[in-house]
Amino acid sequence: MTQMATMHRDRYKWIALTNTTLGMFMATINSSIILISLPAIFRGIGINPLSPGNVGYLLWLLMGYLLITAVLVISLGRLGDIVGRVRIFNFGFAVFSVASVLLAIDPFRGGSGALWLVLWRLVQGVGGAMLFANSSAILVDAFPADQRGFAMGVNQVAAIGGSFVGLIAGGLLSIVDWRLVFWVSVPFGLLGTIWGYVSLRDNGIRSPAKIDWWGNLTFAVGLTSLLVAIVYGIEPYGTHSMGWTSPRVLTALVVGVIFLSVFFVIETRVVAPMFNLRLFKIRAFFMGSAAGLLAAIARGGLQFMLIIWLQGIWLPLHGFSYADTPLWAGIFLLPLTVGFLFAGPISGYLSDRHGARILSTTGLMVFALSFVGLLTVPTNFAYWIFAVLVFLNGVGGGMFSAPNAAAIMNSVPADQRGGAAGIQAAFMNTGMVLSIGIFFSLMIVGLTKTLPTAMFKGLRAHGVALSQAHHLASLPAVGSLFSSFLGYNPLKNLLGSQSLANVSHVQWTTLTGKHFFPNLLQSPFHHGLIIVFTVAIAMSVVGALFSAFRGERFINLQHSVAQHAGELAEISGAVPGEIALEGEVVR
Numbered sequence: 108m109t110q111m112a113t114m115h116r117d118r119y120k121w122i123a124l125t126n127t128t129l130g131m132f133m134a135t136i137n138s139s140i141i142l143i144s145l146p147a148i149f150r151g152i153g154i155n156p157l158s159p160g161n162v163g164y165l166l167w168l169l170m171g172y173l174l175i176t177a178v179l180v181i182s183l184g185r186l187g188d189i190v191g192r193v194r195i196f197n198f199g200f201a202v203f204s205v206a207s208v209l210l211a212i213d214p215f216r217g218g219s220g221a222l223w224l225v226l227w228r229l230v231q232g233v234g235g236a237m238l239f240a241n242s243s244a245i246l247v248d249a250f251p252a253d254q255r256g257f258a259m260g261v262n263q264v265a266a267i268g269g270s271f272v273g274l275i276a277g278g279l280l281s282i283v284d285w286r287l288v289f290w291v292s293v294p295f296g297l298l299g300t301i302w303g304y305v306s307l308r309d310n311g312i313r314s315p316a317k318i319d320w321w322g323n324l325t326f327a328v329g330l331t332s333l334l335v336a337i338v339y340g341i342e343p344y345g346t347h348s349m350g351w352t353s354p355r356v357l358t359a360l361v362v363g364v365i366f367l368s369v370f371f372v373i374e375t376r377v378v379a380p381m382f383n384l385r386l387f388k389i390r391a392f393f394m395g396s397a398a399g400l401l402a403a404i405a406r407g408g409l410q411f412m413l414i415i416w417l418q419g420i421w422l423p424l425h426g427f428s429y430a431d432t433p434l435w436a437g438i439f440l441l442p443l444t445v446g447f448l449f450a451g452p453i454s455g456y457l458s459d460r461h462g463a464r465i466l467s468t469t470g471l472m473v474f475a476l477s478f479v480g481l482l483t484v485p486t487n488f489a490y491w492i493f494a495v496l497v498f499l500n501g502v503g504g505g506m507f508s509a510p511n512a513a514a515i516m517n518s519v520p521a522d523q524r525g526g527a528a529g530i531q532a533a534f535m536n537t538g539m540v541l542s543i544g545i546f547f548s549l550m551i552v553g554l555t556k557t558l559p560t561a562m563f564k565g566l567r568a569h570g571v572a573l574s575q576a577h578h579l580a581s582l583p584a585v586g587s588l589f590s591s592f593l594g595y596n597p598l599k600n601l602l603g604s605q606s607l608a609n610v611s612h613v614q615w616t617t618l619t620g621k622h623f624f625p626n627l628l629q630s631p632f633h634h635g636l637i638i639v640f641t642v643a644i645a646m647s648v649v650g651a652l653f654s655a656f657r658g659e660r661f662i663n664l665q666h667s668v669a670q671h672a673g674e675l676a677e678i679s680g681a682v683p684g685e686i687a688l689e690g691e692v693v694r
Contacts, residue, residue, distance in 0.1 A: 187244060326381065
């Protein structure tokens with residue numbers, strides 16, 4: 108009987124791994140697939156995303172999914188601890204599938220069509236949050252402590268690798284039909300929903316408790332306000348290249364800080380908090396979480412900058428049309444994905460035997476060194492050098508992510524795994540949104556100092572009238588940045604709205620061709636890239652320091668926070684609420 112139970116348990120862990128990996132892969136593909144597909148989607152519904160009135164649609168389609176998942180994952184992870192992780196996970200598959208169908212059948216055009224997509228994209232994010240919040244906890248429940256690193260490695264590879272696979276999938280599918288970008292998730296969602304309900308079981312430890320409604324409300328309002336401020340902070344405002352000084356952004360920032368401050372006060376006083384601050388007393392949890400947040404911000408910034416680099420400069424200079432650059436950007440970034448796929452599972456397997464500290468710390472240092480290498484190559488680089496550097500970046504990311512995730516989940520009591528997984532998913536998704544705000548802002552600052560002069564001189568040299576050249580050169584740099592990011596020819600978009608009777612056909616062809624704007628952008632972009640990657644290097648190094656100070660390999664063997672605190676109090680005579688959580692150090 109014991110042997111049969113062991114065989115059944117061994118079989119179930121692989122079922123849990125494949126099902127949760129499918130969920131994470133699908134959720135993260137959808138976080139990036141739209142990056143490449145946006146031009147085709149907007150053409151399909153008949154609007155120009157770069158028109159002033161449509162920039163909001165662009166930003167919300169780009170960031171709404173990430174925002175909603177970042178806001179909800181902690182609440183949904185804690186809810187999984189209370190009512191069952193598998194139940195929430197399976198419901199997430201169903202919500203995701205329904206939202207994908209409704210996105211694909213968008214019946215409207217113009218602004219109404221864009222609003223339909225934004226709203227159902229947010230609903231899709233709710234389903235994604237349910238998957239993000241509980242997959243890690245389900246894995247930790249299913250696998251023994253000495254195999255969790257490998258399992259988390261596979262899961263992390265699916266999560267982060269999916270974000271890069273989405274770039275290629277979006278490029279390929281949007282060429283055929285933009286609706287396929289959403290339809291592609293439906294069969295996987297239906298498979299995951301049915302398979303999950305049939306095969307997954309809730310064998311984790313639940314912690315019956317009242318839902319922390321005030322904590323959920325204040326956290327949702329606070330984090331949403333901060334992330335919304337980031338979304339609108341990178342939009343132009345008046346005569347400013349960005350909107351960080353606009354009343355709307357400043358108000359959102361103030362509201363966010365106030366509500367999050369109230370949230371942290373609430374969490375210290377309720378019996379069953381949604382965000383268990385006591386987990387941060389666990390050294391391995393705190394250090395690993397801090398390192399993970401910094402790595403997520405740096406990785407998100409890298410992804411966006413590399414896409415702009417390839418689509419706005421390198422690919423056009425090498426003969427690719429702007430319409431084709433989104434697809435080829437995903438293809439040329441494959442070495443990054445391969446590096447992560449190579450290092451993730453191996454590092455997770457090794458961390459089961461040797462712990463996370465050396466692997467994760469080394470991984471973040473390799474990650475930082477790859478940024479240094481990217482700063483040394485010219486903007487119009489030889490591809491093999493670029494491929495080696497982004498491969499090393501992927502290797503460094505894989506070395507860090509899987510061991511770090513396993514170490515964090517091993518460090519918490521069994522009844523807190525859903526909440527802990529939600530916190531980690533929130534850090535990852537919040538890091539992505541923060542990276543967009545931070546790195547886009549830094550790049551725009553760099554471009555604003557150098558691009559106007561370069562553009563003015565270039566336009567004048569090719570026959571554009573003085574007043575028109577001055578006007579175009581003074582436009583916010585964010586417009587050119589988004590054009591490059593979306594695979595549009597920025598000058599064709601800008602010049603199309605101007606009267607160019609004094610420009611000859613030859614000059615027009617040169618100005619709107621493949622080489623003029625990329626050559627114009629090379630030097631200003633590299634100036635901005637120095638600022639961006641220097642910040643990314645600093646974040647990676649600080650993250651490596653957090654990782655190095657996580658301590659020896661640590662596995663928390665307790666079933667619950669209350670039990671563990673009570674046991675320690677009985678031995679020491681201390682007040683249970685003041686006990687820092689501990690566990691077993693495995694050497």
